[in-house]
Structures are given as structure tokens and as C-alpha cells.
Amino acid sequence: MHKKDQPLIFELSKKGRTGYSLTELDVPEVDLSTLAPEGFIRSSAPELPEVAELDIMRHYTALSKRNHGVDSGFYPLGSCTMKYNPKVNEAVARYAGFAHIHPLQEASSVQGALELMYDLQEHLVEITGMDEVTLQPAAGAHGEWTGLMMIRAFHEANGDLNRTKVIVPDSAHGTNPASATVAGFETITVKSNEDGLVDLDDLKRVVGDDTAALMLTNPNTLGLFEENILEMAAIIHGAGGKLYYDGANLNAVLSKARPGDMGFDVVHLNLHKTFTGPHGGGGPGSGPVGVKADLIPFLPKPVLVKNGDQFEFEYNRPQSIGRVKPYYGNFGINVRAYTYIRSMGPDGLKAVSENAVINANYMMRRLAPHFDLPFDRHCKHEFVLSGKRQKKLGVRTLDIAKRLLDFGYHPPTIYFPLNVEECMMIEPTETESKETLDSFIEAMIQIAKEVEETPEVVQEAPHTTIIGRLDETKAARQPILRYQKKEAVEV
């Protein structure tokens, strides 16, 4: 690919060009300065670009070509569930009756939206095995924090004021400890054992009457099912704590094992992962939270209820943790997830997890001879490899990831989880064909061979991208976080 800089939209700007179309003002005009206090009308216009519509379209089309999405190619980014984003979801979310309604309209004028939300909640209740679901949280981390705030409120309501600690495995997503902190808890780490599972002895050691909750992903971030889950639940519940399920990896167990049946008290889901709301280049997501009966009083308010055949919001919830977001959640993403669930049905969702798990195990077995496999057992929807062997030859996992770019792939998640050296975490998802998996496997095998024969090819990768490896240290040391006109920076 030819290396070429794409100018910033500001650099394409030319005084006098416009890209908008507004109706002429059709009411009598008054002097603007009479409509605001003195000094409150802006003296100079903000420097937004001045470009015509075609220039805008070409600019963003050029940018889109400099971006890799699931539709561009394979994207086996572990724990992110980069599956196909169905186009019908996008179409439905854009129906005027969903996209162009206001959150503060009277409930009677948005019954269709409320019915959809209510039915989505019911579906998620059944899929997770919980008793009630809120759609309010905007993303996974937001859901984690919401769930933890509810757990806190639950303990406080019981007069149990000393439960200040949340236990998190060393393999947990970074958001888990961060959410615990923001919810006002202290994080305690529990170790994994040599099988990659939570070490029960260590769990018994750290649990106590100050335990508010254990946060767990199951299958965990190594792609392994925590098979001692019932023992763990007994330990936590025995100590008076609650069990929190991070739903990031739910794609592995749809219709196979429900968090509610495993003993979890609170669950968050990432609708932008398992349920195909697209990732959007980093968001928006949606992070509904499901709870067991004893936590229902603490759900964020308002709560959507059905009275006869009318849907409405209930605000009178004295024990609620309050609002976690204005309005009722990322409705547009919820519409997409609902469309997906209704497209799959019970058999479809079951096949999703089965095929995701087959794909992951197939790749793991075929790659095992060429890389280190730290945990040699059946994985669920994802697995981890270690680049230890390659590192001894002077090639880091980062280099392998960069070399994959030359083959047109998005690399796996790397250096996570933290408890595996030179980690590569691979999640193929169920929407990829065997041919795609085989091609990726061949590329990985070729790279492993290159590491042995021509390591510099890997070390110096990527070779074919529109830009080389970027200087991240420079970016952090001398931060340039916005465009400035050239005259302004040359001081």
C-alpha cells in the first residue's frame, strides 16, 4: 500500500465554502446583541472547517479506507467478540418511530418503544436466568459500576456497613477493579491456579466479613470455564457477599449455562458484543444489568412496568440507587440487540455459542504445535497462546501482532490477561467461516516460521500498511491533542 498523508479536514478548509443547507430565517429578526447580556455574544466564530459537501464525503471516505472493521476482514480480538454486525439491525434502528422520538414524550405516545424495551428485558431475563433487568447503563463498565452500586446499597440496607472490599481475579478485565474503585470499594486480587482458574484456597484466604462481592467472568479471560463456580458461589455467599457476573464473555455459553443458575446475583451484558450492536470504533455500547429478586428494590430508576396493556415508567422506588444515566439507556443499541435476538431465536442462540466454541477450539488445536499453549484443555469461545518460544528468538508478541497486519488481519488482543507471558488472546466468533479460520491459521504458522528463519521480517513489521509503527512515547511526552493553524504553533 502506498504511504500517503490524509490532510486534516481543517487543512482542506477554504474561506467562503459551505456544506450546509438551512431554511432562510422566516421570522422578524431582532438585533442579536439585544438577546444576550453584554459580552455574551461570541466575538469571533469558532474555527470549524469551511468545505463543500463533496469534499466532506471524500475526506471521510478516505478516512474510512484507512480503517479496519469486521466488514474489512477477520478481527479475532479476544474478549471483544468482533462478530458480524447484521445490516437489518442498522435499518431497524433508523426507523423514524425509533430514531426520531424524544425521551420526554408522554408514555402514551411512545408505547411501541416501551413495548420493545420491555420485551428485550424479558428476553434478557430468560437468557441470563436472572429475575429482572435494567437497560439503563450505557456500556459494560457502566453496567459494572451500576451493579456494584446496587450491591453496596443492598449491604447498607441490611445494616452491613463494613463490606468495603470487592474481590477480583488477577485475570480480570481492567474495568472490574476500576469500577469497584469508582463505586467506593477497595479491590482485593485473588490468584489464578496453574490450570488458569480461580485458586479456591486463595479465595478462601481473601474472603471475609468485609467482602462485598466477587466479580467474575465465566468463561474467564483465558477462555476457560470456571468449573468450580458452585464452590466459589458457596464460599462468597457463605461469607455474606454477592456474586457479580461480567458478561463480556457470554457469547460462549448462550443456552449452555446461565449466570443466574451458576449462583450469580448481578450480571451485566455487553449488547455491543454478544448481541451485535456494533462497536462503532469504540462505542456506543449498551450494558444492561440483571439481578436476582433480593436486589430488585435497588435497580436504577425509573423502572419500566406494564400496567394492563400499557407500559410506563415507575419513579417511586425508595431504595433505588438512583439514576445512572439520563433517560433510559442507549435505546438505539438496544433496538439493534433486540432485532438480533429475534432474528436468532432459541435455536439460533444455542448454535451461536456452539459454533463460537468449535471455532475457537479448532484454531487452538491447529496453532498449538507452533506456539506455546499455556492451558491445554478445551477452551470456550476464546483461547490464549503465549509467544514465549518466539521471544527467546528475539521476536515479541507485539511484533507478531504487527506482522499480522501485513496479511490483512486485525491482530488478537495482546499482553492480556496479565497472568500469561507474551499473551495472545484469540476469539474467532461464530460468524467466521472455516476458510477464514484456515487462512488465518496459515498466516500464523508462516509467521512462526519467519520468526525462526527471517526474524527481521517480523520485527520490522508492518510492511504494507499506510503508516509504520507510530512513536507513542513522543505522543505522550509532547502531547498534540488538537489541530492548530500552522502560524500558531511556530513559536
Next chain:
Amino acid sequence: MNHRYLPMTEQDQKEMLQAIGVQAVDELFSDIPEKVRFQGELAIKPAKSESALTRELMQLAAKNADTKQYISFLGAGVYDHYMPTIVDHVISRSEFYTAYTPYQPEISQGELQAIFEFQTMICELTGMDVANSSMYDGGTSFAEAAMLAAGQTRRKKVLVSEAVHPESRAVLETYAAGQHIEVVTVPQTNGITDLTVLKGLLSDDVAAVMVQYPNFFGQIERLDEIEALAHDVKSMFVVSSNPLALGALTPPGDFGADIVVGDAQPFGIPQGYGGPHCGYFAVTKKLMRKVPGRLVGETTDDEGQRGYVLTLQAREQHIRRDKATSNICSNQALNALAASVAMTALGKKGITEIARQNFQKAHYAKQQLKAAGFEVIQHGYTFNEFVIKLNKPIKEMNELLLEQGIIGGYDLGRDYEELSQHMLIAVTEQRTKEDIDTLVKELSEHA
């Protein structure tokens, strides 16, 4: 099973299971203890074909009164504005919407550059030095601003104007409870923050003074006076702002704000029943390393070519884990892109024009209502919203208006006990003179 999203054939499955070394799929799930293994079938609705499902969902959507068919005067934080057609075309490019967070910069330059441009536009509008790549929405970014201020000043109390959006204040209360931060409400009088009371509440234990501009009632707060009061006690000055209004209003940065937050929904993002929208978060240079969320910075590659990366990541949850000050991970990247495209389409001239039209049309509506005998509640100046008092419950009036094809204003009694029978009316550039005259006529007829 055959499904258009599942490419695995029976033959594929057979070959793959063989390569794995198992006889049947179930063996791969044998690590799930018998007791927790789900038996049977999920009791959810059966799958529908694409055509059958879209027919059903279109009917469901049609049960809602949408602003494509109804004339809306409802704002209160979410607005019906001009949406350049080009916006949806850009964000429908699936290289953008099917991508993850740009952690591999070599193949994510498009997204990174678009965010860098977004950050620049937000800085331009707010008059601030640094803006992040987006937050969930205006409400949560408002709450995060309080958290930042409390951390930075090591103080545990924030003063919040009652004229800030009630739902943003409610979100702040929830966040503050998690961090043991005290939230004190500064009352409003005639729809504007009561500065006399504010003065009395200020002391050197206040982390932040938080106001909205224009405020929830549409009024233009005296940022100059509030800034002086806040900084007098070395408290942070936080302003939540409708960025579209900043096309005409002097930006909060020029008044010395430390943190400016808000929602970019007015720029090309549909109302969407309240989400997803697009929070923004802007600060002074001094607070650059304390900003929550992702930041994109410019740098160069090994050959000196300009490029963009996620930067200053040491602030973030995936690095700092329990030491992080914010847990935000996913943000609203695609909506930040939408807002960027809309801001670009408007450009320097259009942003001024659209803000001017909002001012003028709301002013016209206010004058017409006054002339028709309605009481307008107002202390000072307003942007595109204002409050009128009616002689019947707002809910009742809105039901009557809806029959005439009008979505009426917001019922302030829902949040302010003393303001029952008060309606907050929004008039954007989308409303024509005829729309406004119709509203005045209908309100008069039912008054």
C-alpha cells in the same frame, strides 16, 4: 443449523470436531458442571425471517409519535435539529461502525484522525485547550466532571445549580454517593441560579461550582460573575453547555471555566428516545492528564510521517486498574464521528447561522405567546428555550396538542414541585413561523 449469520456447514463441523479430537459438540462443554448446565430450550420468541421481523418492528415503530410526522416543541436537553443527510452516509461506512477501539493505530488511522478532528472542534466551540474523544452523554460527563474536580482539589463537596438538567443532577447524585462526595443544590429563582445564595454557600471546602449554559430553563447564566465566585475560594468552575448554542454565545473557556461538558446530540445525532447520544469533556491544559476517557494525539511513524495514536493512556482503567479515577472504557466514538460530520457540514458560517436562528425563532415564539396573553417566566436572557405558565396541567395540554400533530413542551412539574403547570418550550431552527403560529393558536384555544 442453517442461519445467514452462521457459516458453519455440517461438513465443516465434522472436520473441525475431528481436528479438535472430539466426537460431538457437547464434549467441548463438558467442563460446565452438570448442576449448572442449562437443559432444554430458552423460553424466548422463535426466530423470524428478515421480512417477517422487519414488518413486525415497523408496526411497532409506527406506534410511536415521531418528530418526522409531528411538530415538536420538546427540548429539555434533547433537540430536533437539522441533520445533514451526509452524516448518516458517513457513519454507515462499515469500516467505521464495525471497528473496535483503535488500539492498532496502523489500521485505525481513519478513526483516530476523525477523533482528533472531533477533539479540535469541541475545543473550538468551548474555548478550551483539550477535549477527549467522547463520553456516554451529557449527564454522565457532568458527573465525571465533579469526580475530577473532587480528586484535583481534594475536597468533598460540590455546589450544583438547580437550573442544571434534573437528570444530569440525578446522575451526579448517584456517582457522588459512590465517592462519598456531598452534593449541595444552589436554588434557582425565576429560572436562573440564585447568586446570592451561591455566595453564601461558598467556602474553601467546595471542590466545584457547577452550572449549565444555557441552563435547563433556557436562560443564559452570568458565567462572568459565577467564575469570580468559584475561583475566589479556589474551587473548580464547571460548565455544562449545549455546544450548538456556542455558535453564538461566548464560550465558557473565555469566562475561565476549568471543565466544560455537555452533549453533542444537537449535531447530527437523532433524539433516539434518549440515546445513544454523545457526551463531550473539555478542560484547560492544566487538567490534561486528569481527563477521563480516551485521548487521541498526533505523532509520527518511523519514517517521520504524521499519524495518530491513543495517548496518555496511563490515566485509563486498562492500565491503572483500581488506581484509575474513571472506569469509562467504551465511549460514543461513532456518535462523535456523526457530530464531527455535522459540525463540518455546518462549518464556521453555518454554526453561527444555526445558533442565530435558534435565538431568533425562540424569541419570536416568546413574543407571540406574550402577545397572546401567556405569562413567560424569565429572569434574564434565553437561547432557544423558555418557560410559560398555563392554567391547566401540562400533561393534559400535551394530549390536546398531540391530537393536533404537535408534541408540546416539557412538563416542569415533573422535576420542580413549584412549577406544576409550567411548560418548557424549545424552538429550534427546524420550526417555521407557521409551526410557531400554530402552537400559539392551539395553546390559546385550549388555555
